[in-house]
Amino acid sequence: MAVYGIDLGTTYSCIASIDDVGRPTVLRNLEGTDTTPSVVYFESGDNVVVGATAKDTAVLAPDQVVSLIKRDMGREVTREIHGFDYTPEELSAFILLKLATDARTTTGEEARDVVVTVPAYFGAAERDATRKAGRIAGLNVIDIVSEPIAAAITYGVLNPEQDRTILVYDLGGGTFDTTIIALRGGHIEVVCTDGDHELGGADWDSRLVEYLAERFRAEHPEAGDPLDDKQTEQQLRRDAEDAKKSLTTRTTHTVRVMHDGRAAAIEVTREKLEELTKDLLDRTIEITGRTLSTAAEKGVDDYDDLVLVGGSTKMPVVASRLETELGLSPRLQDPDLAVAKGAALYAFEETYRRLLAAGEQDQAEEMAGRAGLSEEQQRQIAGRQIKTVASHAFGIVVVDRETSAEHVAHLVHANDELPAAKTEDFFTVYDDQTSADIRVMEQAGSVESGELIDNTEIATGAVRIPKGKKAGWPIEVTFSLDSSGLLHVTAVEKETGERLELKVDVGGMSEEEVERSRTALSRVKVS
The missing domain is CATH 2.60.34.10 (Substrate Binding Domain Of DNAk; Chain A, domain 1)
Structure with a gap:
């Protein structure tokens, strides 16, 4: 049976499975990319577009496009579009359905049994909402797994013989987590975790947007505020994200801001971006320090590796600041894809163990055979333990x-x-x-x-x-x-x-509402 791991991200999402030689592999979407923007565009009440096209359309039809919905998970809020109110669970379900549909097209197999990842600091409400989003999308959610654990599984499988204590620093598009994990004899144990699920790369983008708007107003005071126009604001957000990504490899980037018939070419330096966002990085350092203190109280104060996960860790200042603060050389652990790959490994291993526990030996062996696993690898999987901790009191x-x-x-x-x-x-x-x-x-x-x-x-x-x-x-x-x-x-x-x-x-949709949404969503075309 085929099982999948899904990284349901704030800004980008992806899906992975285990290939025929036992390796976790991210499945490309129909647009040919590994990751899909977590953006939903409602062309009409019964036609929904998810991904790059939706993100591009945000500039032209901002009122019909939803992004950053992950930050609303677990909250009783809705977005009104085309006269209908959509919950965060329903909007997330569209993203999940896009990933599953593209995976089915790629592999020829139904993508139904999945593990979905969430930030380690997500509480009961957010985890419950994520599970319900999967059910609305028609998926069987095997489990909900914390993103740093998924990343650690990827790390542990790639380094099976090494006992290590690692600090996972996970700065994604919309959330931040820091987690200390011990890898011992192939087992994975979370020592402690901390984080902020309203802190991520999108906040770096917002600072750049404000800066670009401020510079434009200074150059064209008669043109008004570009942030008062939704289309201009959406374009600025696209430009800010592009500038941030460019500045990971370059030291300068020029943004052309256009509003009310005026234009301004604004140069942004890497140094300026770091200045504008220093307090955001400071917050991640503060949380990391809090995590280290908690670990020390548990007797853990020596670390082998600092593993960076999440697309936002590509910013050079992140690695340099962490090395200065912690004295550890950071390692980029496949930052965009490690979480989805770990989720796929977890989905495979958990399903394999459950089949063995249920006495379904033949099915378990068939599953292992399709993945090309040796008897030793099967033994390791059957015996692997994953221990985690509560994120909240x-x-x-x-x-x-x-x-x-x-x-x-x-x-x-x-x-x-x-x-x-x-x-x-x-x-x-x-x-x-x-x-x-x-x-x-x-x-x-x-x-x-x-x-x-x-x-x-x-x-x-x-x-x-x-x-x-x-x-x-x-x-x-x-x-x-x-x-x-x-x-x-x-x-x-x-x-x-x-x-x-x-x-x-916990505060989200009732079981009856989930079933109604699942029925309603089945009538909507999602692409």
Whole structure:
């Protein structure tokens, strides 16, 4: 059976599979490129275009084009286009469908069983939304895997005999993660992770856009602000991205800005770009330092490699600054494609192990045979373990009996090893209380905090209390966070056995809405 790995990126996405000699290979799209812009153009209500053409059309029809949708995953927001409201899950589903359709055309096989990657710092809501996007696209999402883990799998498979401790610095188009991973005996263990899913190459582009607009206004003050015109703004964004990419190999690049019949040729130097974006790079360094401190608390303070992943790490200043700060020589690890390749390896290995566990030996051997794997490689895959950690803390709202003040008591903490399970007794606050509210909270900020404002409510329910009970009656609460970062919560009143099973349907689409969207999307032509 064919399985695939998908890097669903903020600015670019790609899909990979395992070839007939066991190597992960990125499948080119119908336009002939390895990566597909994560941009969706609605030509009409029933015709959607994804990729390079959509990106080009953004200049001409900005109101009909959606980009950077990954930053909205897990949020209850919609985009109105042609009179229809589209959720982030639905918009992401169009991108996934484009990748799967092109892969089927390339290989001749149905691309249905997939592993999709997400930033390590994505929480429960974003991971849940990503899984639902896959289902809306008609895909069977085998698992959701963190991007640095996928990159580490690629690294580990390429260096199978080496035990290494690596720091993965992943700066993509829209998200940033830094993760410390130990490779031991072929096994992969995440020590800790941190990040910011609203920090990436798109922010470098935005700084350049602002600079270009400012320079144009200074040269043509009578022409008005080019950012007030949507078409001009979209063109500036294209030009800014091109300039940023050019400045990875050149020291100067000239952008021609046109607006309101005026034109300005604006020279941008690499030095100027670095000056405009220094605080953005500073933020990545700060987060990396925080990650190193967390690892040190876990007894890890010596590193063999600093691996750079994500297209934005091609900027020369990234490597030079990290080498200065950390004293490690950075290695570019196939920055654009490593995540998709690792996801494909993970999809293959996970499916192979599941077939063996289910007693489907013949199917597992056929799968291994198609990939040209030796008996030794099969043995390694069957025994490989991947251990990861929680990206956020999770807890419930509790009330101080004396002051009635509310705060969050966390049961699972950021960087706890997964799967994680914690059971704790909580107690009623008042005499004759008839029910206890269970409000499940997820850490919202970069640091764990008991303040409600620093957490996001992701599920709620109530457990009935038997009549006549005094304050202090116990309720047993269990949090179980699986290796994909998906949370399951139960609360039990022990005398009656009253049990609350909280399905953490975190802020996005309901199951019914997912099925309706899947049906509706099947009628839309996606190319």
